[in-house]
Amino acid sequence: MxxxxxxxxxxxxxxxxxxxxxxxxxxxxxxxxxxxxxxxxxxxxxxxxxxxxxxxxxxxTKEEIFREMLRGVSRQLEAALPTGLEPHRDVEDVLRVVAHAILELHRHPEYCGFLRMLVADSRHFPWIAEEFAAVMEPQTERLVHYLTHLTTAGILDCHNPSLAAHQFMGMLNELSLWPWMIGRESLPFAADEVVDETIRMFLQRYRRLQSRGVGTVDAG
Known part of the structure; x- marks a missing residue:
């Protein structure tokens, strides 16, 4: 042919x-x-x-092209992060899945390059940062809702689930994303060690004392 x-x-x-x-x-x-x-x-x-x-x-316009790119980033985030944070599973298992998904996302050069461009250009084009935030917020809200659910169920004690969600992601970003953003390699720690220690610190602060060692919610 x-x-x-x-x-x-x-x-x-x-x-x-x-x-x-x-x-x-x-x-x-x-x-x-x-x-x-x-x-x-x-x-x-x-x-x-x-x-x-x-x-x-x-x-x-270029703005339309950029917004189409943002939709691609949104689809990438949806594919990388768990589709559902299952409330009946052990909290450590769920947080481990989320943490590994975040670290895996950081390994995509296109994603990190997009963030670097966002930081550089949002000063002159503030709408870029606003539209990117609109893409990110639904993904963060999934974790916020999960932490809220576990707090209501008595597993966790997050007075401000939104703050707790950002703290959890921030610990991972500090070790994996931000070194790359400033032109350095990620810090030399194994992913499993980063995830385990992040979860340990997070639950040391937020797991209710009476539920330590339990970590599950009755699905019924």
Whole structure:
């Protein structure tokens, strides 16, 4: 089969999807390399290998392209983090799953590069930080709701579940994410050790005394 003829004969829907994805991928590369503000629409069209008219047929502005990238980050987060924090499972097991998912996410260069770009560009484009926060908050809220549920059930004692959730994630970020963000390698600790010690510290503070060693909620 002639490849070029097959390509030319592709349906408009497939060509549309291919062009759109090529633009998003090119934007990801250029935005991460140079920052959102330093990339023009013409440069995006050239990097994506599409005509300028095709680019504007797909996206009217760079902001639209960035928001499409954010939706990709949101899907990545949803895929990385557990879909459900099961209240009937042992709390240590659930926190271990969450912690390993967070550390695994930090290993994706695209995700960390996106965060670095966000920090650099949000000063000049505050809406970028606001929209990224809107993507992150639902993921954090899943952990907040879980901690709230365990507090109500008497397993944990989190007076402020939102603060507790950020503390838990912050301990992991300090060891895995932030060194990379400032141009250093992650600290030389094994992932299992980081996770175990983070959970131990967290539960030392938040597990109710009478429930220590229990850690499960009656599913009924």
């Amino acid at each position: 002639n490849v070029s003829r097959a390509s030319n004969g592709a349906s408009p829907k497939l060509r549309h999807a291919g062009s759109r994805q090529a633009i998003i991928e090119a934007a990801g590369r250029l935005f991460l390399e140079r920052g959102f503000g330093s990339v023009s629409m013409d440069e995006l069209a050239a990097a994506a290998g599409v005509a300028r008219r095709t680019l504007y047929n797909q996206f009217a």
